[in-house]
Structures are given as structure tokens and as C-alpha cells.
Amino acid sequence: MSAGGLTQGPQVVLPEPAVDAGRGTRAGRLSGRAARAKRRLSNPWASGIAIVLGILWTIPTIGLFITSFRPESDIRRSGWWTVFGNLFTGENQFSLENYQTALYGSSTNLVQYFVNSIVITLPSVIIPITVALLAAYAFAWIDFPGRNWLFVAVFALQIVPIQVTMIPLLTAYVDVGIAGSFWTVWLSHSIFALPLAIFLLHNFMKDIPSSLVEAARVDGAGHVTIFFRVVMPLLVPAIAAFGIFQFLWVWNDLLVALVFAGGTPDVAPLTVRVAEMSGSRGGDWHILSAGAFISIIVPLVVFVALQRYFVRGLLAGSVKG
Amino acid sequence: MATVTFDHATRVYPGTERPAVDQLNLHIEDGEFLVLVGPSGCGKSTSLRMLAGLEDVNGGRILIGDRDVTDVQPKDRDIAMVFQNYALYPHMSVADNMGFALKIAGTPKAEIRQRVEEAAKILDLTEYLDRKPKALSGGQRQRVAMGRAIVRQPQVFLMDEPLSNLDAKLRVQTRTQIASLQRRLGVTTVYVTHDQTEALTMGDRIAVLKGGVLQQVGTPREMYDAPANVFVAGFIGSPAMNIGTFDVKEGAALVGNAQIPLERSMVAGLTDADAGKVTVGFRPESLDVVPSGTPGSFQVQVNIVEELGSDAYVYGSLQSDLGTGELSAGDSDQVIVRINPRDVPMKGDIINVAIKAGHEHVFSASSGNRLG
Numbered sequence: 001m002s003a004g005g006l007t008q009g010p011q012v013v014l015p016e017p018a019v020d021a022g023r024g025t026r027a028g029r030l031s032g033r034a035a036r037a038k039r040r041l042s043n044p045w046a047s048g049i050a051i052v053l054g055i056l057w058t059i060p061t062i063g064l065f066i067t068s069f070r071p072e073s074d075i076r077r078s079g080w081w082t083v084f085g086n087l088f089t090g091e092n093q094f095s096l097e098n099y100q101t102a103l104y105g106s107s108t109n110l111v112q113y114f115v116n117s118i119v120i121t122l123p124s125v126i127i128p129i130t131v132a133l134l135a136a137y138a139f140a141w142i143d144f145p146g147r148n149w150l151f152v153a154v155f156a157l158q159i160v161p162i163q164v165t166m167i168p169l170l171t172a173y174v175d176v177g178i179a180g181s182f183w184t185v186w187l188s189h190s191i192f193a194l195p196l197a198i199f200l201l202h203n204f205m206k207d208i209p210s211s212l213v214e215a216a217r218v219d220g221a222g223h224v225t226i227f228f229r230v231v232m233p234l235l236v237p238a239i240a241a242f243g244i245f246q247f248l249w250v251w252n253d254l255l256v257a258l259v260f261a262g263g264t265p266d267v268a269p270l271t272v273r274v275a276e277m278s279g280s281r282g283g284d285w286h287i288l289s290a291g292a293f294i295s296i297i298v299p300l301v302v303f304v305a306l307q308r309y310f311v312r313g314l315l316a317g318s319v320k321g
Numbered sequence: 322m323a324t325v326t327f328d329h330a331t332r333v334y335p336g337t338e339r340p341a342v343d344q345l346n347l348h349i350e351d352g353e354f355l356v357l358v359g360p361s362g363c364g365k366s367t368s369l370r371m372l373a374g375l376e377d378v379n380g381g382r383i384l385i386g387d388r389d390v391t392d393v394q395p396k397d398r399d400i401a402m403v404f405q406n407y408a409l410y411p412h413m414s415v416a417d418n419m420g421f422a423l424k425i426a427g428t429p430k431a432e433i434r435q436r437v438e439e440a441a442k443i444l445d446l447t448e449y450l451d452r453k454p455k456a457l458s459g460g461q462r463q464r465v466a467m468g469r470a471i472v473r474q475p476q477v478f479l480m481d482e483p484l485s486n487l488d489a490k491l492r493v494q495t496r497t498q499i500a501s502l503q504r505r506l507g508v509t510t511v512y513v514t515h516d517q518t519e520a521l522t523m524g525d526r527i528a529v530l531k532g533g534v535l536q537q538v539g540t541p542r543e544m545y546d547a548p549a550n551v552f553v554a555g556f557i558g559s560p561a562m563n564i565g566t567f568d569v570k571e572g573a574a575l576v577g578n579a580q581i582p583l584e585r586s587m588v589a590g591l592t593d594a595d596a597g598k599v600t601v602g603f604r605p606e607s608l609d610v611v612p613s614g615t616p617g618s619f620q621v622q623v624n625i626v627e628e629l630g631s632d633a634y635v636y637g638s639l640q641s642d643l644g645t646g647e648l649s650a651g652d653s654d655q656v657i658v659r660i661n662p663r664d665v666p667m668k669g670d671i672i673n674v675a676i677k678a679g680h681e682h683v684f685s686a687s688s689g690n691r692l693g
Contacts, residue, residue: 209406209408211404211405211406211408212408212410214373214375214395214402214404214408215402215404215408215410215469216410216421217374217375217394217395217396218373218374218375218395218396218398218400218401218402218479219396219401219421219422219425219469219473220396220397220422220425220426221396221421221425222396225425229421229425230410233412234411234412
């Protein structure tokens with residue numbers, strides 16, 4: 001079982017859009033639209049269906065969560081749902097022993113893989129965002145010949161399936177002599193993320209009113225100053241959104257890490273280990289459930305921490321109309 | 322402080338044949354307030370953006386002072402621009418917005434603070450310095466945009482329709498404020514607007530553009546009293562000038578039943594292309610209501626009377642034995658007559674009006690240029 005399916009739950013929790021108390025006609029129209037949308041969304045049938053979906057979606061995660069705290073013998077003897085029946089009889093036993101075993105046990109030792117996952121994920125998020133920001137700025141605000149063609153070409157690369165690139169990339173890594181190191185994973189994730197990142201960030205940059213950039217140029221700013229002082233602060237929500245997206249993708253990735261880094265314990269991330277556990281230790285449910293939860297914790301924290309950057313209306317007040 | 326010179330400046334947008342700005346020649350004196358005015362798409366904003374360095378110059382030169390800035394980056398031109406939509410930096414406070422240019426230029430913090438506070442005082446923004454633009458009203462944002470320009474102490478102010486996003490009352494108020502501020506600071510200013518009232522009230526001189534071509538430059542009085550061609554005549558003034566094309570007979574233009582005598586030099590200026598016709602224009606206030614039968618008078622049937630308190634205007638149609646003449650003012654195909662607001666005719670009445678002597682404007686029917 002991959003951790004990917006499990007993180008779907010938290011992902012659907014989106015922040016409530018802040019409803020601005022009607023300032024000006026535009027805000028008035030917006031709040032009018034918001035009110036209409038709210039009325040349509042608060043249809044009891046729609047709410048009912050949403051709740052049912054939410055419950056269905058969460059049940060496996062809850063089951064796994066409860067299982068991870070139960071002693072091995074209990075897991076073998078009865079299902080996790082019996083916990084609710086036994087609540088009143090006091091027969092339930094909960095412990096952190098499974099987590100202890102999963103993290104520090106000699107045969108599993110998830111701590112090492114946890115560190116590997118972090119080492120893989122951070123550069124794999126930072127490198128593509130940095131490069132894509134620079135590229136998106138050039139595509140959006142610097143007029144150079146062939147700009148439109150190049151932009152289409154970059155986005156067209158999105159069409160190439162990852163699987164097609166694996167053998168050629170691996171050959172190239174071996175030739176360069178970095179096969180089996182973290183570099184292969186960092187580079188591969190950056191390569192795969194760049195087309196979409198450039199496209200998304202370019203669109204956000206294009207949304208910045210051109211007069212804002214022109215005002216900065218007249219104020220004496222060069223491209224570097226405009227990039228850091230004007231464009232970047234306005235793109236924080238976009239960067240955060242893409243950052244979360246890329247973080248979850250890399251953290252939950254099994255294929256790229258397995259292919260390029262191999263399964264050796266010094267470079268393999270959590271997902272590789274958890275996948276191995278479900279394969280080689282199909283019977284050890286107590287360790288597997290705890291391991292799966294360990295791999296969920298970080299994406300959860302990242303999502304909750306960064307969601308406040310999804311602020312709406314960061315451009316408010318800049319230009320009129 | 323500097324002069325600004327457009328020397329045959331031309332801008333052709335890629336993929337178009339007709340230049341957006343065609344051979345613009347314009348000299349703006351040091352400390353002068355020049356208004357570029359014209360209908361939308363006439364190239365006035367493009368001219369301003371060429372001066373700012375935001376548009377390429379495809380031909381000719383642009384000078385600020387004695388310096389050729391044709392190929393100089395906007396940041397090195399020492400200009401400040403106020404945008405139509407204000408273009409305030411949304412993530413910065415008002416004070417940071419105003420001090421942004423100085424900060425980039427590496428001005429010491431204490432000096433930035435001092436200059437920002439001075440400008441804020443002038444514009445009555447002191448209590449808003451720590452707010453973000455989104456917490457300001459439209460008028461306040463407009464003043465911040467002005468403040469951002471003032472703090473720079475640039476050689477030239479460029480303003481691109483800065484009042485068009487304000488409501489009517491605030492616009493009139495701010496109009497006066499900007500004009501007096503400019504007089505006080507004495508900075509050369511180029512101001513773009515499509516509103517001829519703004520142009521007349523604010524400018525030391527006005528330049529009228531149409532289709533990328535400069536039509537006429539002059540003081541508001543010159544533009545009003547002696548328009549160089551039919552376009553300027555129709556564009557400047559509110560309500561618009563009555564303009565019509567009439568036959569010339571025996572040295573006089575036949576307006577309705579009246580004969581408007583033309584000067585000999587005007588008649589001599591007619592060419593074959595004019596085909597014996599001449600374009601005559603007269604402003605609503607150049608018409609006197611006279612008793613019927615007065616020589617040189619013609620009849621107007623009243624369609625609507627517009628009363629403004631101090632004035633009243635009759636919108637009517639020209640009555641003529643030779644069929645209705647082609648006479649129109651601005652967008653309406655009616656004759657506009659200013660009348661005494663204490664003595665207003667009824668709808669459907671026929672009044673007799675005569676043009677005050679020497680108050681008619683005569684243009685060539687073919688070229689549209691002023692005769693005499």
C-alpha cells in the first residue's frame with residue numbers, strides 16, 4: 001500500500017474563501033456571486049452527498065490509524081472496528097509499541113528512511129521552483145525573439161510520459177557518474193516538475209497588471225529589483241500552492257526514487273521502504289500501519305502550515321477597475 | 322526641471338502599417354503644463370509612453386533637456402509617471418510605495434522618510450502612511466500615485482489619464498488640486514486626457530492629436546478662438562461647435578435662408594476640390610436670437626431646451642427653403658444655440674438666430690483646414 005492514497009484525505013480540506021464585506025461595486029458584485037454560490041452549495045442534497053463521500057474517503061485512513069495503535073495479537077484476532085464495541089467493556093489496549101518498532105526496530109529502521117525522504121524532498125521542491133520562477137519571469141515580462149514558440153515548446157514537454165524518459169535518463173546519469181546518488185532523484189524530480197511549474201507561475205505572473213511592472217521600471221528598477229521587490233511578494237500564494245503540490249508529489253513518489261536511486265538504504269526514501277514492507281512483510285500489519293502513518297505526518301504538517309498562504313486578494317488595492 | 326522635445330518621433334506597432342504616432346514634433350518648455358488630448362486611439366497615450374521609455378521609438382528622437390533619451394531605459398530618464406489605474410504596489414504600505422524609487426536609488430533612510438512625509442503633507446496623506454493601498458479609497462489611492470511621483474523630484478511628470486477612475490465630483494476637485502500643485506512645484510508636466518474640459522482647464526498649452534497626427538498646439542484660448550481645422554473646432558468646446566458645409570454664392574455662404582458674407586481672402590482660398598462649398602462653424606454662444614426678418618438670420622426649430630441655470634441651450638434643427646441644411650454639433654445632428662435662461666422658447670417654436678459678426682469659423686470643405 002502506498003502512502004499516496006492516504007494523503008488524499010487532508011488534501012481536500014481547502015480554506016474558506018474570505019468574504020470581503022462589500023467595498024466598492026466590484027466587491028459588491030463578488031459578494032453577490034459568493035452569496036449565490038453559497039446558496040447553491042448549501043443545498044441539503046449536495047451537503048449530504050459531500051458528507052457521505054467524506055466519510056467513505058476517511059474510513060480506510062481511520063481504520064489504519066486505529067490499527068497502528070493496537071497490539072499485534074489484537075490485530076490478528078479481530079478487526080479494527082471492534083474497538084468501538086469494546087469501548088465500554090474496557091478490553092481495548094492501545095500502545096505506541098508499533099511506532100517504536102517501525103522507527104527503531106533493527107529490521108525496519110524507518111528513521112534512516114525518514115531522513116532520506118527529507119533530503120530528497122527539499123531540493124526537489126526548491127530547485128524547480130527557483131528555476132521556474134526565473135523562466136516564468138522571462139516568459140512573462142522580457143520580450144525576446146521566439147518567446148511564444150519557446151513557451152509552447154516548454155509546455156509541450158508535459159506530454160512526454162515519465163516512463164519514456166527513464167532509460168535514457170538513467171543511461172545519462174551512469175555516464176556522468178552520479179548514478180545511485182541523491183543527485184539523480186533531485187535532478188529527475190526537477191526535470192519532471194519544470195514544464196508545469198513554468199506554465200503555472202507564468203500564468204500567475206501574467207495576472208500581475210503590466211502597469212505595476214511599468215511603474216517599477218519608471219521608478220528606476222531593473223529586472224532583478226522588479227523580480228525580488230515587486231513580482232515575488234505578489235507570487236507568494238502561487239509559490240506556496242505549487243510548493244505544496246510538488247512537495248506532496250515528491251514525498252509520495254515511489255517510482256522515480258526506486259528507479260533512479262535504487263533500493264539501497266542510504267538513499268531510498270520512506271515510500272520505498274513502506275512498499276517493501278507490504279511486499280516482504282505482508283503479515284506484519286502492526287508495523288506497516290505505523291510506518292504508513294509516519295509517512296503521512298510530514299505532508300499533513302506541511303499542508304496545514306502552508307495553507308494560510310492561500311490568501312485571496314493579495315493584489316487588492318493595487319490598480320483600479 | 323527640463324524641457325521636453327519630440328523631434329519627428331514615430332511609433333509603428335509591429336504588424337500594423339499605419340503609425341500609432343506619426344512624425345510628432347512638439348516642444349514643451351521648462352515648467353510648462355502640456356495636455357495631450359484627443360479621442361481614444363489617437364496616439365496620445367502612446368506618445369506619453371514613448372517619452373517614458375515604455376514604447377520603442379521607431380523614428381525620430383525624443384529629448385529631455387538637451388539629452389537625447391530615445392534609446393535610454395525608463396529607469397535612467399529621471400521621470401515620474403502617474404498611471405491611469407494608479408499601479409500602486411499592493412504589498413507595500415503607502416510610505417513604502419512613495420519611497421520605493423528613492424530606496425532603489427540608494428537614498429539614505431532618514432532622507433527618504435523626510436521627503437515622503439513632506440509629500441504626504443502636501444497631499445494630505447500623513448495619517449495613511451502606514452496603510453496598505455487596499456485600505457484606501459479611490460481618491461486616496463490617486464493621491465498616493467501622485468505622491469509617488471512628487472517624492473522623486475523628477476525632471477518631468479507624466480500623467481496618463483490620472484482622473485478617469487474618479488467620480489465626477491472628485492474629478493473636478495482633484496483637477497484643480499493637480500493644476501495648482503504643478504504650478505507650485507514648477508515641474509514640466511505632460512498630461513494625457515480624452516476629456517477636453519480637463520485639457521482646457523488644466524493646461525498651459527494643449528496639443529490635439531488625431532489618428533497619430535498632431536493637429537494643433539496652443540493655449541486654451543487659441544484653441545478655442547482659432548481652431549486650425551474642422552476636427553479641432555469640433556473637439557474643443559462644450560457644448561460642441563455647430564459645423565456645416567454650405568454652398569458659396571457671390572462671396573457669401575448660404576446657411577439656411579441667410580447669407581454669411583465671407584472675406585475676400587477666404588473666397589480666394591477656395592480650390593476646385595471644394596466644388597463651390599465651404600465649411601462654416603460657429604459656437605452656440607456666437608448666436609443671437611433676433612426678430613424674424615433680420616438680414617443674415619436663419620430659422621431654427623426648437624427640439625429640446627436644456628436649462629443649466631446660468632445658461633440655457635436650445636437643440637434644434639435648421640429650417641431652410643432649400644431643404645434642411647447639413648448642420649450638426651458634435652455627435653448630435655442638431656444646431657445648438659445658447660439663449661437667455663430667463664426667456665426660453667417652447668418645444669416646437671421657431672426662433673430666428675444670427676451669427677455675431679466675426680464669430681464664424683470658415684474651413685475649406687475639402688481639406689478641413691482653416692481659411693483666413
